[in-house]
Amino acid sequence: MKTSDFNFDLPQELIAQTPLKERDQSRLMVLDRKSSNIDHKIFSDIIDYLSSGDCLVLNNTRVIPARLFGEKEGTKGKIEFLLLKQIKLDTWEVLVKPGKKAKPGNWFTFGEGALRAQVKEVTDDGGRIVEFHYNGVFEEILDQLGNMPLPPYITATLEDAERYQTVYSKHKGSAAAPTAGLHFTKDLLKKIEDKGVSIVYITLHVGLGTFRPVKVEDVNDHKMHSEFYMIEEEAASKINKVKKDGGKVVTVGTTCCRTLEAATGEDGILRAGNGWTDIFIYPGYDFKMVDWLITNFHLPESTLIMLVSALAGSNFIMEAYHTAVREKYRFFSFGDSMLIK
Structure with missing residues (x-):
């Protein structure tokens, strides 16, 4: 299976630069895998597809202001850090621009010395492991100095930082938003809960590895970066019960989908707990827990379009994407949505 099999032409003007005024008024494309029909709705219509006894699973991670701008000590050269994931207390994996300025042993300063960092090592894929030094509480300093890490394809200024957070965000730790949830x-x-649908929250802290381009020609050769997840006992019990009773497990976003599939055993039982997952889902994968998926429209040749192709079928997904381009759907983080049923 080739990476190029998941390519499509996307006009630049279809990449959404700003969120809609009303979250739930984005468009919703509904893919019916049984009939191969494609319907066009508004996101608030999602309630019509959910039934009493179903389970809606949401990722309650919260994006941290993970982009830092500072300078190299000694030379005053400008530097940009993007926090990817916490390795241990005060030690993080980061992306650095320009990388050639960040060699092991180099020191950098942010906010006129409020925060300092030393590069400890270079990762295999060009990232950096850094140790931060500061006085006070790291999260508070990050709130003061950090910027919201919007994806590079968004060039417009975000007027309200909360629009890059879901309304149910809770646990800080993501370098990017679980964007399928932004529509709720x-x-x-x-209203969905009042209909008898169980709403369950899990956590996966989204790393940029999810969005990194697939650089190998053979999909099987791609290696995913690991991301931290948490599933509480109560959440696992609710999801397992819905599955056992014949209800639909509907995941909101590829992050929820990957988390549930990673934590579900071959016996079809979801396990509670914390851990790291680098699960890579692409066509040929046999889903153990997820029945339906709510998701956004993804980048060409990305691991995300490969995941939705695994659920809906590559040909159906590519047909849907060509339809979305023709019908001028809005793409990516602030774009429109899709229900795969």
Whole structure:
């Protein structure tokens, strides 16, 4: 299976630069895997597809202000850090621009010395392991100095940083938002719950590895980066019960989908707990827990379009994407949504 099999032409003007005024008024493309029909709705219509006894699984991670701008000590050269994941207390894996300025032993300063960092090592894929030094609480310093890590394809200024957070975000730790969840409002979630749908929250801290381009020609050769997840006992019990009773497990976003599949055994039982996952889902994968998926429209040749192709079928997904381009759907983080049923 070739990476190029997942390519498509996307006009630049279809990449959404700003969120809609109302979260739940984005468009919703509904893919029916049984009939191969494609319907066009509004996201608030999602409630019509959910039934009492179903389970809606959401990722309650919260994006941290992970982009830092500073300078190299001694030369005053400008530097940009993007925090990817916490290795241990005060030690993080980061992306650095320009990387040639960040060699092991080099020191960098942010916020006129409020935060300092020393490079400890270079990772296999060109990232850096750094140790931060500061006085006070790291999260508070990051709130003061950091910037929201919007994806590089978004060049417009985000007026309200909360629009890059879901309305149910809770646990800080992500370098990117679980964007399929951005379409939900608190009111819509209450209506869904009132319909008898179980709403369950799990956590996966999204790393940029999810969005990194696949650089190998053979999909089987691609290696995913690991991401940290948490599934509480109560959440696992609710999801397992819905599955056992014949309800649909509907995951919101590829992050929820990957988490559930990673934590579900071959016996079809979801295990509670914390851990790291580098699960890579692409066509040929046999889903153990996820029935339906709510997701956004993804980058060409990305691991995300490979995941949705595994669920809906490559030909159906590529047909849907060509339809989305023709119908001028909005793409990527602030774009429109898709339900695979």
